[in-house]
Amino acid sequence: MSLMFLPLRLIPGPVQAVVLGTVLDLFFSRRDDLAELLDALDGKVYLIHVRDTGMDFYMGFKAGRPWVHSSSHLEPDVRIDATTAGFARLCFAHEEPDDLVFQQVLKLSGDSEAMLRFKKLLAAADIDWERELRNGFGEYFGSRVAQAAKKLIDLEGRASDALHDAVTQCLKDMDVPDEARLGEWQAGVEDATRRLSRMKGKLTRLEHRLDAAQASSSGGRS
Numbered sequence: 001m002s003l004m005f006l007p008l009r010l011i012p013g014p015v016q017a018v019v020l021g022t023v024l025d026l027f028f029s030r031r032d033d034l035a036e037l038l039d040a041l042d043g044k045v046y047l048i049h050v051r052d053t054g055m056d057f058y059m060g061f062k063a064g065r066p067w068v069h070s071s072s073h074l075e076p077d078v079r080i081d082a083t084t085a086g087f088a089r090l091c092f093a094h095e096e097p098d099d100l101v102f103q104q105v106l107k108l109s110g111d112s113e114a115m116l117r118f119k120k121l122l123a124a125a126d127i128d129w130e131r132e133l134r135n136g137f138g139e140y141f142g143s144r145v146a147q148a149a150k151k152l153i154d155l156e157g158r159a160s161d162a163l164h165d166a167v168t169q170c171l172k173d174m175d176v177p178d179e180a181r182l183g184e185w186q187a188g189v190e191d192a193t194r195r196l197s198r199m200k201g202k203l204t205r206l207e208h209r210l211d212a213a214q215a216s217s218s219g220g221r222s
Helices: 013-029 032-039 084-091 097-102 112-125 129-137 139-173 179-221
Strands: 045-050 055-062 065-069 078-082 107-110
Touching: 013 055, 013 065, 013 129, 032 112, 078 084, 078 112, 084 097, 084 139, 107 112, 129 139
Parallel strands: 045 078
Antiparallel strands: 045 055, 055 065, 078 107
16 A cells, blocks of 8 residues: 655645645556556545644545545545554555554555555555656655655654663563563463372372272271
8 A cells, every 4th residue: 555655744735645646647647557456446535644744635546547635525435544654664665554554553444345456556556656756756856755754764663662672671670571581480380280280180089099998988887
């Protein structure tokens, strides 16, 4: 679902919509091999929501051509929700959409068939956003957008690592067991369980012997 290049956070939404629509239209106009997949999306509308900027983009397909607007009266079939960094990872880092969905970086809702058709189109298209932006708007613009997206991805990665380190340190300060200690504890519990099971077995055998001895004693007295 590599469809957005939204590190252009300071550019107004309508302008971003024009850029996105122009890139998609130019790209698909050169790809006759994708005509059947484009036709399958005819009339479908996708709402793209950027969480950290609050921007919405509507993308649809009509007569084999894509269109993008910053607003629309049409009811979307699918809602695609991510942060600016999430869309940058999708487009410029070429991360798998399913992986991003699993990580909750990308959130999808709506008609499952429309989602599937869209995924098929974008998987077949495999858009190189940096190249397409350069082709459509020049070397300077395309490279600046690509650099901004990659820096955003790098910053998000560093922030994630820093958060992980901070949480790990906090757990250590609280004396919360790490993976190694949990493994030792688990091994200890399993060993204790095995010993308890053997002890129960011995007790059961002793009980049987005691019952047998009592029965034998009772029989002898009678």
